[in-house]
Amino acid sequence: MITAFATDKPFDHLELYRKFLEAETDCTGTVVLHHGRVKRPGKQVADFSTVELKALTTDVDGRLSEIAEKAKQQFDLNQVLVVHRLGLIGSCDSVLLAIVSGVTRDRCFAACSFIVDEVKKEEFIELIEHP
Numbered sequence: 001m002i003t004a005f006a007t008d009k010p011f012d013h014l015e016l017y018r019k020f021l022e023a024e025t026d027c028t029g030t031v032v033l034h035h036g037r038v039k040r041p042g043k044q045v046a047d048f049s050t051v052e053l054k055a056l057t058t059d060v061d062g063r064l065s066e067i068a069e070k071a072k073q074q075f076d077l078n079q080v081l082v083v084h085r086l087g088l089i090g091s092c093d094s095v096l097l098a099i100v101s102g103v104t105r106d107r108c109f110a111a112c113s114f115i116v117d118e119v120k121k122e123e124f125i126e127l128i129e130h131p
Contacts (some may be wrong), residue, residue, distance in 0.1 A: 001074055004064035006055070006125070008087040013049045013097050019057045020081050020099050028078050028101045032108040034116050038089055045129040046086035052128040053095065060086070063124045067115055076109035077102045082115060084125060 001023060013035050020029070042048040057063060068080040083097040098115045102108045119125070 001070045002065060004061065004068040004082040006060040006064060006084045006086050008085070011083050011094060011097065012086070013094055016083060016097060017099060020101075022078065024101055025078070027103065029031060029103050030097065030105040031101045032105070032106040032112040032115065034096065034098040034112050035094065036098075036116070038091050038093050040091050041128040043127070043129050048129040048131060049070075050090055050130045051095075052088050052130060053084070053086045054105050054122070054126045054128060055086055056122075057124045058061070059082070060124055064119070067118045071100065071111045071115050071117075073100065074114070075095070075107040077107065077111055080111075080115075083121060085117075086125070092121055104107070 016079050064082045064084060068082045072080050077100050079101045081099040085095045100111045100114050105128050
């Protein structure tokens with residue numbers, strides 16, 4: 001199963017993880033989770049006031065789904081969840097959640113890393129730090 005979406009609302013990463021686990025079966029040996037948060041100092045503005053995550057396309061959900069599907073196929077995963085924040089957010093706020101499950105840890109670690117790297121290319125979501 002693949003779930004991927006963007007939201008302008010804060011998300012509860014623990015609740016999403018719990019629901020993810022509820023959908024698992026006994027063929028899963030590993031679950032890997034990446035919980036990305038806004039950190040200081042910023043990339044462009046060391047002491048920013050807020051970070052804006054701006055959609056560069058009208059189909060952010062579709063782009064996230066494409067990345068999730070590619071990871072599922074390439075790494076032979078059981079399940080993938082990708083959630084990305086949009087809008088104005090502050091330091092320490094959750095920005096990206098990627099959870100994958102599969103038979104072995106090597107596939108899952110590689111898949112989670114792949115997903116994060118693809119999203120961080122900023123091809124469809126731009127990160128702007130405001131002073």
